[in-house]
Amino acid sequence: MxxxxxxxxxxxxxxxxxxxxxxxxxxxxxxxxxxxxxxxxxxxxxxxEPDFATPEYIREAAKKAMDEGYTKYMPVPGYVDLRTAIADKLKRENNLDYQCENIVVSTGAKQALANAVLSLVDPGDEVIVFAPYWVSYEEMVRLAEGVSVTLLGTLENDYKVTAEQLEAAITPRTKLIMYSSPCNPTGSVFSREELGRIAEVVARHPRIHVIADEIYEYINFVGEHASLAQFEEVKDRVITVNGFSKGYAMTGWRVGYLAATKQIAAACEKMQSQITSGTCSVAQRAALAALEGGRTxxxxxxxxxxxxxxxxxxxxxxxxxxxxxxxxxxxxxxxxxxxxxxxxxxxxxxxxxxxxxxxxxxxxxxxxxxxxxxxxxxxxxxxxxxxxxxxxxxxxxxxxxxxxxxx
Structure with missing residues (x-):
């Protein structure tokens, strides 16, 4: 039977x-x-994705790195000289004061974003997401078992969320805010004045942190880029995310980074240590060459x-x-x-x-x-x-x- x-x-x-x-x-x-x-x-x-090839001097740096033996495991948060160069860049171009220990290099800016969300959001926490938003923001919040609260900017305001909209959306459960500038998908750019008003709102709510996605920083048609972390009253509660994919046409190299307080950077390093460890050694050497080569x-x-x-x-x-x-x-x-x-x-x-x-x-x-x-x-x-x-x-x-x- x-x-x-x-x-x-x-x-x-x-x-x-x-x-x-x-x-x-x-x-x-x-x-x-x-x-x-x-x-x-x-x-x-x-x-x-940029349709340009990665600049030749960056590609040559990667070849040189292989010849010099950069083929072993690397520190989880990235090589010290690359993190130092990133901190120098943030000071020089963005007026942000960070040290090497405030920087975590990740396998693309997407991983940096995910590290930050998973390090900050508990189940049930509300995350205010400025919309239109990059497609992965809400899914990252979902993975962290948070609750996305979408704020949609109006077409008349170039799709940008206002400080008044933000203030009205904050509740006792709000833990995090996420936005990008220049924005994917709209191409909108927050001015220094607009970010200043947003900083005033955030400053009134000391439990709230902000992830500022600045991966399109260099692709700006209207003038100087503004970072939320430059405002003294909120700088310790802003996680600035950037990388090399867009500005240097390095999408396939997968190198991004975040800058934050030592506590948050250490938490993101811990998260990364259990998922991917350090970013590709050769790609990191290429990223260092990109920074050293300037913005031409x-x-x-x-x-x-x-x-x-x-x-x-x-x-x-x-x-x-x-x-x-x-x-x-x-x-x-x-x-x-x-x-x-x-x-x-x-x-x-x-x-x-x-x-x-x-x-x-x-x-x-x-x-x-x-x-x-x-x-x-x-x-x-x-x-x-x-x-x-x-x-x-x-x-x-x-x-x-x-x-x-x-x-």
Whole structure:
């Protein structure tokens, strides 16, 4: 007589991973690659990645590092000379006073952000997230079992959250605030005056810390970058996150860092020690060379990003359903596309959401972009402008043709 073993009906996976959402930028890029594998000419404007090669002097430093034996385990928070160079950079360019022990180098700015969230947030803590936000902020909070409280900036204010909005959202459970400037996905940049008003609010609530994501710092079209940590009244409660991916076209090298009080830096080092340990040794030597080489290569890339922004803005003037603020930094445009909701595609399907529109543009125009729903802004779509001029021109020509088909 055979015995049948009952198969559990519940998932073997943890509730934590089951609740976690896949990054929408990665998901859209995956869909684009699937079409490209079929031989379809897809223009991918979904990824936030510079299309420039890493500058040669940085690549040469990596080759030299391998020859010099930088192939062993390294300190968890990063090499001392790299952390010292980062502290020098923060003082020189941002007027922030940190020492080597305040810096933790991580495998990309994403890990630095996750380290900080996991080190500060307990289950049930509220985290105020300025929206539109980078796609991973809310998922990091979810991993920490915190509660995201989304504050959406208005289009009329270039999507920037105001100090008044922040004050109204704070409760006794608020533990952390997260924002980026220049912002991914909007390209908005907080001025020193705007950050000063936010600092005044934070100063009145001594339990609250702030993660300031400044990974797009160098890609700024409006002048000097402002850091929240420069305000004396809140500097010890700000965790400044930055890295090398955007400004130095080093996305694949995976080097980011945070600067914070010794207590928070030590906590993030502890967290990192149990997950990845130290960042790739060769990549760290390349990052050191990037800092030592100055900003010339970054400034050259920024000039190209500015030209491309202007090129795209000129083209989208002909797309009547796009409401597109002028980005002050980063390399995206983030139009409100709600004018197309309720319209019908040639196949009879109805465009009800930004996700529907993004998928329609991928299938009809063969242009990949990311729905604003992924960024907490359901009326918008994000297009990367980090592509060659001719690709951008062709992409928005196709988009206009496809959108004109909607009835």
């Amino acid at each position: 055979s015995v049948t073993t009952a198969v559990p009906t519940t998932s073997i996976l943890s509730e934590r991973i089951s609740a976690l959402q896949e990054s929408q930028t990665i998901a859209m890029a995956k869909k684009a690659r699937e079409l490209m594998a079929q031989g379809i000419d897809v223009i991918n404007l979904s990824f936030g 290569s970054a400034d050259e890339m920024v000039a190209a990003y500015r030209r491309r922004r202007d090129l795209v803005l000129e083209q989208v003037k002909d797309i009547s359903g796009f409401k597109t603020p002028t980005p002050s930094g980063a390399f995206y445009i983030f139009p409100d596309v709600s004018a197309y909701f309720g319209r019908t595609a040639p196949d009879g399907s109805v465009i009800n959401t930004a996700t529907d529109l993004a998928l329609y543009m991928l299938s009809d125009a063969h242009v990949a972009a990311v729905t604003g729903e992924a960024f907490g802004a359901p009326n918008c779509i994000r297009f990367s402008t980090a592509a060659a001029d001719e690709k951008l021109q062709e992409a928005f020509r196709r988009i206009k043709v496809s959108l004109d088909k909607l009835a």
